Amino acid sequence: MSLKQEPEQALKTPGQAGEVALPDFKRRRRRFNYTPFLLLLPATLFLAIFFLYPMLQSFIIAFQDSQGGFTFDNIDTMVKDTNFGDALKYTLLFIVIIVPLQVVLALIMALVINTGLKWAGFFLYIWTIPLAISDLAAGIVWYSIFTNHGYINQILIQLGLTQTPIDFLSFENPTLVFVAVVIAELWRATAIVMVILVAGLQVIPRAYTEAAEVFGASPWQRLWHVTLPMLKPSLQVALILRTILAFQTFALVFALAGRIMPVLAGEAYKWYNDVRNVGVAATYALLILLLSLANTFIYLRFLNTKAEELA
Amino acid sequence: MAQIRLENIIKLFGKVAAVNNVSLTINDGEFMVLLGPSGCGKTTLLRCLAGLEIPDGGNIFISDQNVTEFSPRRRNIAMVFQNYAIFPHLTVYDNIGFGLKMKKFSKADIEKNVKRAATLLEVDKYLERHPAQLSGGQRQRVAVARAIAMNPAVLLMDEPLSNLDALLRMQMRAELKRLLQEIGATTVYVTHDQVEALSMGDRISVMKSGQIAQVDDPMKVYTDPANTFVGGFIGSPPMNFLVGEVVQSEGGLAVEIEGQRLPAPANLARMAGQKVTVGLRAENIEAGEVKDGPGLPTQVMVVEPLGSHLLLTTRIGGQSLKVVTPVDYPVSPDQPLWLRPDLNKLRWLDAQSGTLLNLN
Ligand SMILES: Nc1ncnc2c1ncn2[C@@H]1O[C@H](COP(=O)(O)OP(=O)(O)O)[C@@H](O)[C@H]1O
Numbered sequence: 001m002s003l004k005q006e007p008e009q010a011l012k013t014p015g016q017a018g019e020v021a022l023p024d025f026k027r028r029r030r031r032f033n034y035t036p037f038l039l040l041l042p043a044t045l046f047l048a049i050f051f052l053y054p055m056l057q058s059f060i061i062a063f064q065d066s067q068g069g070f071t072f073d074n075i076d077t078m079v080k081d082t083n084f085g086d087a088l089k090y091t092l093l094f095i096v097i098i099v100p101l102q103v104v105l106a107l108i109m110a111l112v113i114n115t116g117l118k119w120a121g122f123f124l125y126i127w128t129i130p131l132a133i134s135d136l137a138a139g140i141v142w143y144s145i146f147t148n149h150g151y152i153n154q155i156l157i158q159l160g161l162t163q164t165p166i167d168f169l170s171f172e173n174p175t176l177v178f179v180a181v182v183i184a185e186l187w188r189a190t191a192i193v194m195v196i197l198v199a200g201l202q203v204i205p206r207a208y209t210e211a212a213e214v215f216g217a218s219p220w221q222r223l224w225h226v227t228l229p230m231l232k233p234s235l236q237v238a239l240i241l242r243t244i245l246a247f248q249t250f251a252l253v254f255a256l257a258g259r260i261m262p263v264l265a266g267e268a269y270k271w272y273n274d275v276r277n278v279g280v281a282a283t284y285a286l287l288i289l290l291l292s293l294a295n296t297f298i299y300l301r302f303l304n305t306k307a308e309e310l311a
Numbered sequence: 312m313a314q315i316r317l318e319n320i321i322k323l324f325g326k327v328a329a330v331n332n333v334s335l336t337i338n339d340g341e342f343m344v345l346l347g348p349s350g351c352g353k354t355t356l357l358r359c360l361a362g363l364e365i366p367d368g369g370n371i372f373i374s375d376q377n378v379t380e381f382s383p384r385r386r387n388i389a390m391v392f393q394n395y396a397i398f399p400h401l402t403v404y405d406n407i408g409f410g411l412k413m414k415k416f417s418k419a420d421i422e423k424n425v426k427r428a429a430t431l432l433e434v435d436k437y438l439e440r441h442p443a444q445l446s447g448g449q450r451q452r453v454a455v456a457r458a459i460a461m462n463p464a465v466l467l468m469d470e471p472l473s474n475l476d477a478l479l480r481m482q483m484r485a486e487l488k489r490l491l492q493e494i495g496a497t498t499v500y501v502t503h504d505q506v507e508a509l510s511m512g513d514r515i516s517v518m519k520s521g522q523i524a525q526v527d528d529p530m531k532v533y534t535d536p537a538n539t540f541v542g543g544f545i546g547s548p549p550m551n552f553l554v555g556e557v558v559q560s561e562g563g564l565a566v567e568i569e570g571q572r573l574p575a576p577a578n579l580a581r582m583a584g585q586k587v588t589v590g591l592r593a594e595n596i597e598a599g600e601v602k603d604g605p606g607l608p609t610q611v612m613v614v615e616p617l618g619s620h621l622l623l624t625t626r627i628g629g630q631s632l633k634v635v636t637p638v639d640y641p642v643s644p645d646q647p648l649w650l651r652p653d654l655n656k657l658r659w660l661d662a663q664s665g666t667l668l669n670l671n
């Protein structure tokens with residue numbers, strides 16, 4: 001039966017004066033479209049098998065004792081562990097410091113690339129090189145820079161600024177260790193934020209910044225009143241991604257700082273691999289998950305772009 | 312006094328001159344239309360004027376100040392963009408007040424000007440909405456209101472009506488004209504629509520391939536096109552052009568078109584024996600059945616009823632000629648028709664270059 005005939009039928013339906021004969025709405029409903037769901041299926045299956053299932057499993061393990069009964073012991077062990085406080089502190093501190101730094105740096109880099117000046121494209125390639133290096137490799141590279149016989153100390157000695165090598169990565173100097181980790185991570189992972197922001201900047205039509213310019217906006221005003229608000233969706237994605245990844249930072253810290261600077265992900269690894277206590281390791285993993293979720297929620301909530309604000 | 316003076320403006324894109332040596336003076340408070348086919352360089356010229364492009368040659372003066380290398384925000388201009396470019400993340404109120412806010416006006420001043428501009432353009436009911444919640448026509452009004460709120464000395468508009476449907480366009484055309492008369496800003500208005508140009512402009516600059524073909528008031532551009540390009544671009548139907556030869560005959564000077572002679576003005580004498588192009592508008596030709604007075608024997612090819620009149624396409628020899636007649640004029644294809652042009656309204660152009668002959 002074709003849809004086209006229905007209005008005619010409706011008109012033919014006898015009705016009293018002023019009464020409009022309505023067509024049968026049920027039959028007119030649009031056919032359900034399965035295509036988007038079919039397209040989503042492979043990704044959904046992948047995520048369910050490799051992410052959702054292990055996540056549920058670790059959730060169960062975290063609350064399971066050796067006999068398979070329910071317990072809070074793992075949480076108790078985790079919280080009372082001497083490293084727990086430091087790990088939590090360092091992880092949060094690391095995130096609070098590195099995420100804003102990276103976003104600001106990445107924004108500056110993205111704006112430079114988006115100027116469209118002659119060398120802008122060249123910078124894009126240079127700045128994304130660290131993305132191709134694994135985090136462990138990056139950690140080792142920076143270790144060879146900061147260590148006692150590393151490049152920095154050699155330069156300092158050559159310049160006569162110091163006689164004995166400075167111990168950047170020692171227990172005595174946790175602040176220096178922390179700074180070294182932050183620098184290494186800035187070098188390694190700022191580019192991913194930059195790439196997201198460059199993509200975001202490129203879809204902002206030039207007409208908007210031109211209009212702002214014509215209407216008297218200075219470069220700062222253009223950035224603040226036009227570019228940043230229109231970049232908000234990309235900033236949101238970058239922040240979520242970057243923060244989640246920062247919660248998982250491990251290999252780089254491990255290579256550079258060893259046990260001097262414990263972080264949550266590192267503790268999970270330690271409890272799994274060294275202590276061989278799967279329960280506590282799973283509890284750490286669960287904590288990281290909860291913190292990431294809470295964070296994502298906050299970003300979604302406070303950086304939300306309403307539908308009517310989109311072009 | 313916001314007079315605009317363009318001196319020998321050149322703008323190159325690669326090797327292509329989008330604007331090729333344009334000089335133009337726009338008087339204070341004047342409504343100047345830049346008219347021309349798509350790609351002739353209207354937008355580029357307007358962007359040079361706005362400061363969004365820096366010309367490769369020439370100078371731009373606004374109020375006798377050389378602003379050629381000034382950034383847009385130092386020029387005291389406002390602009391309505393073709394695609395409006397109103398900010399999607401700002402409300403209508405903030406969009407209209409954007410320029411004033413950037414120039415650090417007080418909140419009270421901003422409010423006063425936003426309200427005034429919004430009322431003028433009848434968008435005062437939508438001040439809290441975002442552009443996505445407006446229709447195309449309403450967005451267009453917001454774009455104009457944003458420009459007007461600035462009380463600019465110079466107002467630039469790039470095809471502001473081209474994204475509207477025909478009916479809305481006609482309505483906005485009249486409204487804009489009234490509004491701009493009220494404001495009195497020096498306005499440069501870009502369009503490819505000759506009806507808009509004729510109906511709105513104080514003067515029209517017709518552009519072709521990056522150059523200005525003619526600058527005149529609308530009626531002058533219509534009746535006395537500087538060349539066949541202008542005559543063929545302006546008017547619906549465009550001006551008719553017939554090629555003939557200037558000859559001496561017993562009754563004085565004449566032009567012979569496809570073997571038929573029409574009297575020609577005496578000051579065309581120096582063209583005797585040469586080819587000439589005769590320009591004549593469709594509405595200045597009278598159609599008749601019988602051969603009375605000087606005219607041209609033609610054959611009707613096409614009859615197009617256009618509601619208010621008939622548009623006839625006729626043929627004389629190998630050349631075609633368009634004529635309008637009243638709707639009730641009895642005519643059918645293939646019939647012969649005697650066309651009597653208003654001899655005072657014939658225009659004489661060079662057959663080679665197509666430019667208007669100077670008959671003085
Ligand atoms: N940014 C640009 N880069 C290269 N060529 C351009 C650019 N802008 C315009 N042009 C060219 O310049 C000519 C004039 O363009 P434009 O001023 O936009 O014409 P109009 O507004 O009259 O349609 C066209 O041939 C166009 O292709």
Ligand SMILES: [Mg+2]
Binds near residue numbers: 355
């Ligand atoms: Mg254009």
